[in-house]
Amino acid sequence: MTISGSGYTLPVFACASAIAALHWLRHHQPLTVVTVDLITPAEVAEIPIEQVAGLSENMALAITRSDPGDNLDLTKNTPIWAMVEWAEGEGEAVIIKGGEGIGKQENGAGKAAIYGYAQRLLQEHLSRLLAPGERITVTIILPAGRSLALRTSNAAFGVVEGLSLLGTSGISQPLSTPEQLATFRADLQQKASQFDSLVFCIGENGLDLARKIGINPQQLVKTANWLGPMLVEADILGVKELLLFGYHGKLMKLAGGIFHTHHHLADGRREILATYCSLAGLKQSEIQVIFDSPTAEAALTYLRSLDANTSSDWVNQVYTAIAEAIDSRVQEYIRNHSQNGMSSLVCGSVMFDRDRKIIVKSKTACMLSGKLC
Template identity: 55%
Template sequence: MTKVITTNFFMSKLSNSGYTLPVFATASAVASLQYLQNSYQENQVIIDLIKPSELATINIEQIAKISDNQALAITRSNPGDNLDLTRDTPIWSIVTLTPHYETKLIIEGGEGIGKITNLDGKSAIYSYAQKLLEKNLLDNLKSPSIVEVKIILPEGKKLAQRTSNSAFGVIEGLSLLGTTGISQPLTSQKQLELYQQELAEKAKKFDNLVFCIGENGLDLAVKLGYNSEQLVKTANWLGSMLVKSSIEQVKSIILLGYHGKLIKLAGNIFHTHHHLADARLEILTAICANFNLPHGIIQQIFTAETTESAYQILLAFDRENKSNYTDQIYQFMANRIANNCEKYILKHSEHFVKISVILFDRNREIIAKGSSE
């Protein structure tokens, strides 16, 4: 049986949960379609979330016809209590409806939707968002037609500059990414308990696990050949999850992650959410100083915009000087992360867990593998 949830922009399924960006994109698209078919009412639409099997009522902020067969609707993102930079960002959907003897659905990303560099600039509208749009638009279509949908995030390009999207090959905007319609706060105690429960269940089956912070790491881990049953999503709760692994008698863990995220552990920061701590460039600067790099390069690292741009500065320095500092620095970083993690675990628990580290770059290429010395 499908459960029905009613919401407005400032309430959520639970006191601390909201909806993911694909849900609001779908809501604005459905509203535009309904408006063209004269079935829109009460400034809201009902969306089948698919996963979970629930219906959500989403408010529509504005709606209007652009032409006889084209309409624009606007809603706003509400991630609940999640510390999400997309909070209140407007999502536009322009729908063009053309009667046709057979139904065809065309979905594209407009301004502010990122482009995937290794897929010839394809819009970063991923599987769950595609399914959500297809299901809800086709369910609301009254007669065979060509339905063209363009999703626009007016603030997408600006917001993307505050993310690590480019590190994963997405440029010029945000992704419609996710595997569920519910946005659970990754900083909440309830979410940590869910991750720890998953860890405990997998620890009963396996002595060795692979920790990944987010969806990108999980996806890469599978591509690298790791057993999906041994993968554990940690979000930013790395310290707590490491200690839990010790309590559950796990023998070894591979930390697989983007260098610009895991670098925090090299500075003994074990909760990696940027709202709590962000000393990435400071940590990298200290490591570079430890390797006695020239003062000018150290200054460039310290003032770099991102850890990715700092990494590129190091690569350029090596090319120009025929040196090998970048490999040495990131090897040192990987080893230090592993060593810091093992010490952190033993500080809070008695069972030793062997830690290995794999760091990858923006192209998802492995740049360093490390372990404690």
């Protein structure tokens, strides 16, 4: 079955480029469309090839462009290159490398951030095109990957210098579509029928950290960027206690009244941080550095350096104020969206950093954590 009109994940386009480059090496003819078996799901996709070029007798390059469908994805229309070269000697039939724009795993000695599904997709498609004894080296390149990565929280979770080829499926399943929200709501409804206390996690890193500190996995609910409607749903379902557990660069947006946290719709992180730094009493020059920081993590690092150099306590003061503001804005948001302007739902917030270390817990979160862990 061929999917039409669907969006696909980056590994699918990388695989299509690699197939087209290998085809050029073998036949010296360009492909205009490549059919990719997605494996997961058991369907196929037809991927247009933008350009194919022979770089030498033993090397070719092919280019596709990412199309995640209707997803508000920063990789939309970004070029994806695959360079394929005949390899000599003994070893694996297909060697996969990450080139420019492919992130590196900090905790993996600089290993390319090309994960399980992408590895499997490339290996299976390319291996079947090789004769016995033939070997190739495939280098995946994202020319815009390094700059695009600055607009993500990849570095917060140990992937630096580019984007990762991540995912478990070939179909793009954006966290910002109504269909995805329906999935999250169904999960919330099921868990709210069993527990009065739940934990909202924006992403996979929050889910993983929450499990590691001892929170019952059955009480964890993924929200992605849909915090606003998920909070209202929790109140309607009668949830009594709710812990918000998230990366600080995402969760702090709630302190500014932003309840859909996708960066394409709203950001405000530097404005929020600069405001609370000002309220805490930082110098104007220091606030300017915070405001000019490229990421929330960079701003946090700067605050930590100030604390280390001046024996101050800015991180604790600033982030405690932000956490309390999150709790307050959440309660206000829920009341404003309730039918009678009242709510019995109690919320607390926990923020963690790029190393998955907790920065701060609000007062309410400290109370709820004691019950949940």
